[in-house]
Amino acid sequence: MQAGFLDHLTATLADIEAQGLLKRERQIATPQSGRIGLRDGRRMVNLCANNYLGLADNAEIRMAAAEAIGEYGFGMASVRFICGTLDLHRELEQAVARYLGKDDAILFAACFDANGGLFETLLTDADAIISDALNHASIIDGVRLSKARRYRYATSDMDDLETQLKQAVADGTRFRLIATDGVFSMDGHVAKLPEICALAERYGALVMVDDCHATGHLGPQGRGTPHLTGAGGKVDIVTGTFGKTLGGAMGGFIAAAQPVIDLLRQRARPYLFSNALAPAVTAGSLKALEIAEAADDLRKKLMRNTQRFRAALTAAGFELLPGDTPIIPVMLGEAQRAQDLAAALDKRGVYVAGFFYPVVPKGRARIRTQMSAALDDEDVDFAVDAFTDAARELGVI
Structure with missing residues (x-):
């Protein structure tokens, strides 16, 4: 490797440390x-x-994971559409869909991948994404991967959201999708989902919520911010994770109407080109979901x-x-x-x-x-x- 390149990286790291920003x-x-x-x-x-x-060390979840290793082995060594789909994967997808009140769900290696594959699969340059300014990096990166027109509104500012929606309509966009975190991970506040959904209805938009910091512990039975705020039936797409409340391992999901899930299964690149979730993670997450619903x-x-x-x-x-x-x-x-x-x-x-x-x-x-x-x-x-x-x-x- 070129010495000059390594010197550049070393200097960059030194500058990060000098600013007190080194992690x-x-x-x-x-x-x-x-x-x-x-x-x-x-x-x-x-x-x-x-x-x-507190489920990351739960005994029932650990047992479910251990039993899955005994029955299915350590890993899938394949993507889902080749030879990487187990009955466990479909069980977990269907359980997530039932839990969140959607037609179906699709699993990803992480919610970062779910958000990374969502927008470019569903939207084209004829469409618009209107995104909250404080959205998670995975949404920001996912939006960048899409060819859709991009609009940003000040966090939880409904006047600004309406302004951006009006502009998207005026620009002649075909479909419009509002994207927001359910709980903003660095600030801890909940998105104004009833107001967002009302504006979406007024301006013919869809609503997508990343509910990673809510699924399992907020709302009735832990069903997340759409149900916490009373907007459950009006949120079109929910993304989430098994890496936080639901056992704390890894893996993400998207839950939505059947055609949305079906198209993602055909074209979402992080899904098509990533190994299926390991049996232990899948079984453990399924047990975690069962526990969380009753917790x-x-x-x-x-x-x-x-x-x-x-x-x-x-x-x-x-x-x-x-x-x-x-x-x-x-x-x-x-x-x-x-x-x-x-x-x-x-x-x-x-x-x-x-x-x-x-x-x-x-x-x-x-x-x-x-x-x-x-x-x-x-x-x-x-x-x-x-x-x-x-x-x-x-x-x-």
Whole structure:
């Protein structure tokens, strides 16, 4: 490899570190849970996993996965349309569709792939995508892959959304698709789906929701933001993941009307050219979905932890973004400040991560905390005390 190219990369990395933007990975040595163990032997209260219902180490899910390995082996070694489809895959797709109230569903290796394959399959240069400015990177990248005309509206700003819809109509677009996160992952607020759907109906648009941070723990039976907000029957396409609430492994899905799913199965490139989900992941996710649907007790505990933690940090003087979801961003402004507080919390036994540019806008660095049903009252209290002590030491509060 050319030395000049490597020198360029080394200099770029040095600049990233000098700006306080370098992301470092940490190794854990235990299953994902409310408390985790590190390689150095320390035990930590975990506030930064997407393990909302605490199912990542669930015994029933582990057993289902182990049994699937025994029956079907380790991997599929093929894409779905060649020789990679099991009865398990169709069972999971049909279960997702029933759960979300759609005709059918299709599985992907990740929701990033689902969003990456959605738009270019369904839309052409005659069509329009109107996307929320804070949408997940997977939606942004998926929109870029499409030839459809692109419009962007300020996050959750219904006046701006209407302006963009009017423009798309005036531009003579054929089909219009509004794309939004259900829960915005960095801020924790819920999309205004009833208002979005009303505008969609007025201007002849479809609605797509990425519900990765909601499916399984928000809304009745955990059916996500469309059902939480009362817009369930009006949202046309839902994308989601098994890598968060639903067991925490990997894999994504799209749920929609039958013709949508059928065309995706024929033309969605991430589906056609990626290995089928491993049997263990598929069976485990199927069991996780079954558990989540009946897990009102876990959802109640999750919301209790959320309210308890948010109230305590607010009383201590932290700046929090408002919201009612288990995502609770602690705002710090500058990247280095977020990293300093994260390091101080690490020393005090609380596992968190600082988020900063390019994950969030410059000047909007934060520690995004996430509650879990795997946390007990003593874990929440421990975390609050650690946050308060560390922040006072650093002059944050």
